[in-house]
Amino acid sequence: xxDDRRHAVLRAIVEDYVATKEPVGSKAIVDRHALxxxxxxxxxxxxxxxxxxLITAPHTSAGRVPTDMGYRVFVDGLDGVRPLSSPExxxxxxxxxxxxxxxxxxxxxxxxxxxxxxxxxxxxxAYPSLSQASVRHVELVAIGPSRLVLVLITDSGRVEQxxxxxxxxVSEDLLVALRARIGAVAVGQRLAxxxxxxxxxxxxxxxxxxxxxxxxxxxxxxxxxxxxxxxALGPTREQRVVMTGAANLxxxxxxxxxxxxxxxxxxxxxxxxxxxxRLLTEVVDDPASxxxxxxxxxxxxxxxxxxxxxxxxxxxxCDPVPRARIGVLGPTRMDYPSTIASVRAVARYxxxxxxx
Numbered sequence: 001x002x003d004d005r006r007h008a009v010l011r012a013i014v015e016d017y018v019a020t021k022e023p024v025g026s027k028a029i030v031d032r033h034a035l036x037x038x039x040x041x042x043x044x045x046x047x048x049x050x051x052x053x054l055i056t057a058p059h060t061s062a063g064r065v066p067t068d069m070g071y072r073v074f075v076d077g078l079d080g081v082r083p084l085s086s087p088e089x090x091x092x093x094x095x096x097x098x099x100x101x102x103x104x105x106x107x108x109x110x111x112x113x114x115x116x117x118x119x120x121x122x123x124x125x126a127y128p129s130l131s132q133a134s135v136r137h138v139e140l141v142a143i144g145p146s147r148l149v150l151v152l153i154t155d156s157g158r159v160e161q162x163x164x165x166x167x168x169x170v171s172e173d174l175l176v177a178l179r180a181r182i183g184a185v186a187v188g189q190r191l192a193x194x195x196x197x198x199x200x201x202x203x204x205x206x207x208x209x210x211x212x213x214x215x216x217x218x219x220x221x222x223x224x225x226x227x228x229x230x231x232a233l234g235p236t237r238e239q240r241v242v243m244t245g246a247a248n249l250x251x252x253x254x255x256x257x258x259x260x261x262x263x264x265x266x267x268x269x270x271x272x273x274x275x276x277x278r279l280l281t282e283v284v285d286d287p288a289s290x291x292x293x294x295x296x297x298x299x300x301x302x303x304x305x306x307x308x309x310x311x312x313x314x315x316x317x318c319d320p321v322p323r324a325r326i327g328v329l330g331p332t333r334m335d336y337p338s339t340i341a342s343v344r345a346v347a348r349y350x351x352x353x354x355x356x
Contacts, residue, residue, distance in 0.1 A: 007077055008035055009045045010054055014066050014074045018335050021255045023063025058258070068296030068332060071308070075293050075336050082337045084345055088118055092349050103159035104128075104354070108242050111326065111350050116245030118342040120252075121330030122270060124243040125350075126280045128315055128324040133158065135186045135194045138229065140179050145169040150225065152232045154191065160232040166221040174218055178225055186229070195233040202226040241276045245328075252331050258306060259331040265303035270329065275301060279309050280325040290347075291340050296332050308332045310339050312347035315354065326350060 012033045016024040026042035029035065035042070046064055049055045054070035057063070066074065084092070095114050108125050115123035139151040146169050152160040170178075185201055186194040202223045246267065253260035269275050279299070283292040294300075295308045311327025326347050328339060 005035065005037070006045060006049065007073070008033070009042060010049055010066070010070055011074060011077070013046075013049075013055055013064055014071065014336075017065050018333055021333070023058055023065050025063045028063075065333075068298070071295045071332055071336070072298075075295065075340075078289075078337060078340070081289050081291070081344055082341050084341055088342065088345070091118065092345060095346075095349060095353070105159070107350070107353055111346060111353075112242050112244050115326065115328060115342060115346045116248060118346070119328045119330070119334075119339050120245075120248050121328035121334065121339065122243060122245040122249060123326075123328050124241050124270075124276050124280065125314075125326040126277060126324045127240045127242075128354075134188060134190050135233075138179070138182050138186055140175055140182075140225065142170060142172075142175055148175075148225065150228050150232065152229065162228045162232050164225050164228045166224045168218075168221055170221050174221060178222060181222070182225070182229065191233045195230045198226045198230050198233075202230075241273055241280065243270065243276060246270065248330070252333075256331055256333055259333070262303075262306035266307055269301055269303035275304075279304075279329065280311055280327060283311055283325070285311075285313055289340060289344065291344050292327075293336065293340065304329070306332060308334055308336075310334075310336075310343050312343050314347040314350040 009029065012029045012035070013024045016028060016032060026039040026046060029042050030037075030039050037045075046055065049070070050057070050064065052069075053067055054073055055064040056067050058065055091114060095110055098110070104127070108127065112123040112125050115125075133154040135152065136155045137151075137153040139153075141149045141151070143149055143163075146166045148164045148166065148170060150160075150162045150164050152158075152162075181201065182198065185197040189197060249259075249263060249266060253263045279294075279301075283294065285292050291310060291312045293308065293310050297305050299305065299307060299309055307329050308331070309327060309329050311325050313323050313325050315323040327343055330339070
């Protein structure tokens with residue numbers, strides 16, 4: 001058996017098993033794929049593939065299914081990343097058009113929902129690290145005599161809003177002065193540096209002493225606003241993921257008895273945020289495809305041995321968006337070419353959205 005035909009037979013088994021959800025026999029391969037050989041030759045090829053650990057018989061029938069190793073050889077042998085279909089491109093284009101004016105929360109939420117729809121898997125995205133993000137803008141808006149809305153915007157797209165109750169009424173002059181003082185010490189600074197500078201600003205604001213009641217009230221207002229802003233600058237999303245599409249796993253288990261038996265442990269594993277973060281962060285993309293694919297036991301989690309994880313990086317370092325990852329998790333019996341294409345395309349579009 002030549003290596004080329006061996007890979008062709010393996011590819012046929014993977015493609016047919018993913019499409020039909022049934023073990024694949026030699027006659028089916030001959031009928032569906034123009035390999036130019038007889039069923040007997042295909043049976044010999046399948047025996048060799050089984051001996052190499054690339055396919056296996058799930059029961060006594062003549063059909064075979066791929067093993068984790070077989071999927072790995074199949075994925076490694078893909079000739080590039082297939083182009084997206086026209087409907088897929090239109091769906092991503094709509095995401096790009098509709099997300100340009102949204103904050104980071106809304107963009108990531110829409111993105112994972114789209115990726116789950118495209119791949120029919122669980123989609124997950126990690127927030128960009130905030131350790132290198134900077135303050136782009138701080139706004140204060142009065143919504144009452146002693147109530148303000150504080151809006152913080154970072155250069156990574158993060159938007160935080162806080163309602164601040166001040167101990168005194170805030171005049172328009174004080175509001176203008178607050179914007180100027182806070183902007184002078186915070187805008188353009190890394191988040192940690194901005195928080196430290198604001199705390200120094202609060203410490204330098206007199207609390208009482210020989211001040212007039214008006215001056216004491218102004219100082220209390222400054223400290224209330226600064227305290228809220230420092231809290232907003234905290235690393236509340238440093239270790240956070242957004243995930244959707246768990247129902248897709250239940251649908252996949254209906255016709256896949258092997259995966260159905262593993263569904264419980266899989267659902268338990270993906271409920272743990274630390275597990276999903278590890279799946280996204282402890283990988284390196286393939287230089288050729290820009291995607292990382294881990295199959296079965298390569299996932300390195302006891303509850304996920306019947307799954308595969310396909311991820312890609314988005315963002316571009318610290319300017320303007322820190323690098324993070326997005327991807328999908330699903331049964332090992334997945335459409336790898338389509339999934340790889342969707343994950344890579346969505347990661348690239350997400351990078352564009354956040355860079356604008």
